[in-house]
Amino acid sequence: MLEMKNQSWGEDYFFESSPSEPVRRFRLAGQQAIKLRLKAGDKLCIVSQDKVQNCELIVLDSQGKSAPELLDPRKPVAALAIQQQLQQNGSAADKLRNQLASWQLDATHLEQVLSVSGSEAANFKAISDLTVVVAAAGAKMAVDEQNPVTEVDITITYADQTECPLPEPLGPIKTELRIPRASARTYEVKKGEWIQIIDVSGKQCSDFVAFDKQALDQGIEIPLDATSTRTVIGLSNPVPGLHSRFLGTDLLSMVEVVQDTVGRHDSFLLACTPKYYDDSGYFGHISCTENFNRVLAPFGIKPRAGWPAINLFFNTAIDASGAVFMDEPWSRAGDYVLFRADRDLVCASSACPDDIDPANGWHPTDIHVRIYGAEQQFPRAIAHRTTSEELPRMTKASGFHSRTSELTKKFIDYAGYWVATEYNGWGANAEYLACRERVAVLDLSALRKFEVVGPDAVAFLQYVLTQNVSRMAIGEIAHSAICLETGGMIDDGTIFRMGEQAYRWICGAEYTGVWMREKAQQKGFKVSIRNATEQLDNLAVQGPKSRELLSEIVWTSDSQPSVEKLKWFHFTIGRLGGPTGIPVMISRTGYTGELGYEVWCHPDDSPTVWDAVWQAGQAYDIAPMGFDALDILRIEAGLSMADHEFSHDITPFEAGTGFSVPLNSKQEDFIGRAALARQTPESRDKLVGMILEGGDAAAHGDHVYNGRFPVGIVTSATYSPLMGKQIAMVRIAPDFAHIGTRLEVGKLDGQQKRLAGQVVKLPFYDPKREKLLS
Template sequence: MGLAVEIPAATPSQPYRYRIAGLEVLALDLSPGDSVQVSSVDGAQSCEWLALKARGDEAADAAQQSGESPREAVKGAGTTIEASLAHFASVVSQGDHAFASQPQASEAQEMSGNRSPHTQARLEALGVAHCPPAYWQRLSAAGLPAEIRWPLEAPAARLILLAPGSDMTIEGERLATELEVSHFCTGLVGLEHLPVPLAPIRQETRVAAGTVEVYEVKQGEWIQIIDVAGRQCSDFVAFDATAWARGEELGLDAGATRSLSGHCMPNPGLYSVFFDQHLHPMLEVIQDTVGRHDSFMLACSPQYYEHHGYFGHDSCTVNFNNALSASHGIRQRASWPAINFFFNTWVQPCGTLAVDEPWSRPGDYVLLRADRDLICASSACPDDIDAANGWVPTDIHVRIYAAEHDFPRGIAYRNRPEELPRMTLPTAFHPCTSALTKQYIDYHGYWLATHYEGWGAKAEYLACRERVAVMDLSALRKFEVAGPDAERLLQYALTRNVRRLSIGEVVYSAMCQETGGMLDDGTLFRMGEQTFRWICGDPASGQWLRDLAEQQGYRVTVRDSTHQLHNIALQGPKSREVLAPLIWNARTQPEVETLGWFRFMVGRLAGPNGIPLMVSRTGYTGELGYEVWCHPHDAPAVWEAIWAAGEPHGIAPLGLDALDMLRIEAGLIFAGHEFCPQTSPYEAGIGFTVPMKSKEDDFIGRAAMQRETPESRHRIMGLRVDSSELVSHGDLVYHGRYPVGVITSATRSPLLNQSIAMCRLAPDFSSPGTQLEIGQLDGHQKRLVAEVVTLPFHDPERLKVRS
């Protein structure tokens, strides 16, 4: 949870933009003439706001005079906060209905009495936790978007904004979701503004367009390189300061970095280190809001511009030479090898290095940590003869933070092109899994383990096939779909016949676009007559459902509950023995022992007063298994209880590497491999999710799929490779000289002791027993013989998963 990164807009007249997560709080300083716009991402979240004396409130002033902390001063009745300043504001609602600008007595009691502990702690930190309820104003969800205007004659104020709610119940009730805020500052006309600092700044440097700045950092310090206006490249070089003091130029080496990491560019996570010429770590990438940089090309030089007919043009190389030789006497070069942050390059199939405008937006940044004392230099590239800097070179800004701070690792992603970046988060089970491994990757915005130290992928796989294994799958996206038209929306959006779904039942479905191509797959839980929970892989699925509901005029809300519902999978033949004794159920709920396949129950851990849970008989391994769902603050206790119960049965943790082996053997599809928006459910191998005959209602993609002829469809089949060599996703499959299919997923199967693959084949070559070849190298010099087989490889009748 927590506030998202704040990113300034491209021009000074644009606002500061913020995201307030559910239950979170944002404090803004208002000047006369400012305005603040507030909107609900899902159209169902209200907003509460409080306006007090600028920079703190009267409590802070009283505390300075009395020696009390602001928190204690606030507790001394209403004398320290004389009055809310909200009466100065004019509030303009752009919503469909009137909003409550002044809460009624019952609302005031609710607003003051039902704060979650998380929200209360945030308000305590701001010194306003004990502010009288009457001072709070409420904007209803129906009244959003709305604008709070602060008039020119009003005093400066501090505005507190809150996304109110309580911790979500396991059934999906009382869910608090995101608000988006835009702060228009009249005092910033003619000025640009930067992202909110990550911590107190030790030093900062502005690199003007077309120049270079040199700066020094100490071991452990943090370097934040910011693209001020967006689409601006910044070459970066670094030298070991201690080595330089003894006369050695020991610098950052891009070639060494690529060779040691096996990646073209370090990124936050497992492969995050830049190395020097001696192959020693020099810097580490901690945060990156762009994800697109260059480590191959040299910094621009005079020769580059001369070659294109621009004589005497400024260049990064000349700027580096002048700045570094003047400041430290570092020798000049004909062209500088550098890490070019924000430079958008890639290698085309023909081998050409292509260049286009950077992906970076105003305020995007890279955060580095120095592994030793360094001499650094950053450029704001002067290139204006091509798209490298969006055709208009602008400034770069560098901030240095002291070593005493600590910042989480994160890679930014966006669900919508226009939204603020979201950084990778640890799951609520991370305190438990991180005690067992350091091997994590970013998976859909969360850090998930690839494998566990002391086990390894094969041992984890065997534990799942033979005993029991537990896996953190909290990165799955959860959406609460509720309202009178919830069933109508899902009946139209999904391929399955949702009307046939009973309360307590789960169904696996595809979600398609009008062309019949798959956007996502997932499981749908029917929580009640008018409430559903959609569990899927793509964060964009929620917005797709919201847009669809708006287009159709359905009365339904689609709310993202991912951050308030985390889950683990307990899989393997011993999973029932481990889980059943732990779960208490009310008489109205089924027991774990009798829970049917694709059914769920709501219960509690270890008794009627225990942690509330949802348990579903679902999984992604082809084994008997369950998924256990809980609120994030209960996650460590849930993991520890299941782990303790599983130890007598030889439980093991399960990472993504082992999961891939398990799901391929089970013939289970994966986004970006077996399906994409150009692949129909039939060609993805899940035609059973499209009940054309029994589902009479229309659904998105139906007409396109009806136009397909079964005989012409490519098919997902299995391949058994007659070799111990590994094959890979994307390898072409040949019959003679020409390809007839492509491998979508592949692994080395411990069960079969051979390489296996899932493959999309032309219908003419998809019959079981057909002999084909997998092309490697150039597709012709090396061929691996393979036989077409039906899926799944493991448990063809799926008896284990149903047992």
């Protein structure tokens, strides 16, 4: 469970350096500020990702006095956005206030700032040494507004810099050491201390070994052991989250993986050995094994012909035939892995000397190690990149996390957010039953929210969405797919009509926003597409009692429909508890097939919203719900999911969402229309249900057979508590998709074991959608 890549300074801004040129890149999150130091001749470039977000710059001379003229000759102005943010209540305002105070900035500094428009790239050149504070500030967005404060990209090109800069420390450093290329070093850490292993220049492997210090003092070697680790945790390599531990040969944890900005390593091979180089004809080539033998000898550790190690940044994998292959590392300059020691350790790290293959990008470089004290706290996180070029993004926690984490520790990284899989004392089955019989709550804040506003909003959405949005009323919601020119789906979601030319697109993928901006620019649409995900959390309240529960706690004005009268796939604006309560948006939507709603709010208000729903829900025996239960519910309801029912090579008709493609009633052209129109109904694979006989479970990716040869594939499968049977959603060739057709799901190699079943119509549960529409 993680999210980031080349360095982070916390959750709000991210850093990456280049090994080949004196450049540093930063991504500054909305409502955040960053302090940078420039020398004379350094260049600063600021770019708004959505071409809308403005910035304000506070420029300081060496004495800490305002000196905007050192960066730009334009007349400074009084800060507007910074003041707007500071005047509000909430976590973002508090954080900015504390930052400015820690940087010894007061109201006088806010009287002379440089204002940077988001419409164009802003370029500056320092004429003297200076400090600049860049703030992407602004007031927080209410649920019925569409003006989120969004992120900006910052690039510094240094006038004089000869070596690749290290990332900023994660916190106060206890000690650090550099491991020069083709060498190894040892270091000791205490239980609870943190070990950050940094790839200085990128594409450099680093082997890591560790021993129990107390056992070594007694003459006993207890090293890290990859076989023990894989056997116990059930993964080839630990990742931050539930499966985060590297074990020793005594089957007890030695280190925990807390953050990983690469996610591509191995722990199933040896560190490079003399034999490898000898067999390749490079006799006498230095190896990590020899380097380890030398540096570990003073601890009484016996030399080995090959050292089993955690091979950090080593890009190896195992193909379907079992063969191990390798390629250049994925790591970039500043990438790292952060461990926490679970006992006192003697550690050794290498900077691999391999220069005869792609293991180190053909060019070995340095590794850097930082040790942080046990008193520090760093969040678990995994790195993701929306595009290959951008800076990494670390796993986030929603505003509801302070409440959900009190009820469970079982979280996974889902689309860059920590989501609960199930809750202590409930479990997937009980959570499922609560949703089917009473009411359950689920944090769905990982969904992406994009504000689409402008004079061409309708025309633009008609072009990029399959749905006919021009027929929607204000306050209405519709489901839509987004397709490639081939007709394959890249995403699906719901579109909210907020105004005449104002919409809110809710979807699953961060990349969808990037893609939409690209299409708008290519076609010249006058529309802004702004990411509001970090300004909007959403809590799904699902189940037969959801309407009664929310009716008790949500107030709406006379101009808005009440919760009791809210129609399916419509939304209303209200307040929590009364006319002066927290603003919320309530939509009659969900992903369970039950009567249900989603409550949308600002993350600052999420804990209060959770508490209100949870307290009122006690009368209905409410339960929290994790994603394991949600998966059962959505499969029973026949609802599609990305990378299961649809992908870039599956059309909406084949994914079971053809209802969102009104080819007859929508006259405008849209991306993928021609390809979808060419696909006749008779030629399409069909998404249908299959009820299996017996208790054996099918799984995503299993082939569905008619005789010896496959005729389809299982897209999703689960055990249905309601039906008491194993069920599956399957995509089948049209000749075999008829209701009542008997087919088999292949297990093992597809031939040795078969699970018999029968094709049925979707959905399995509530086929007439009577409960959903009640």
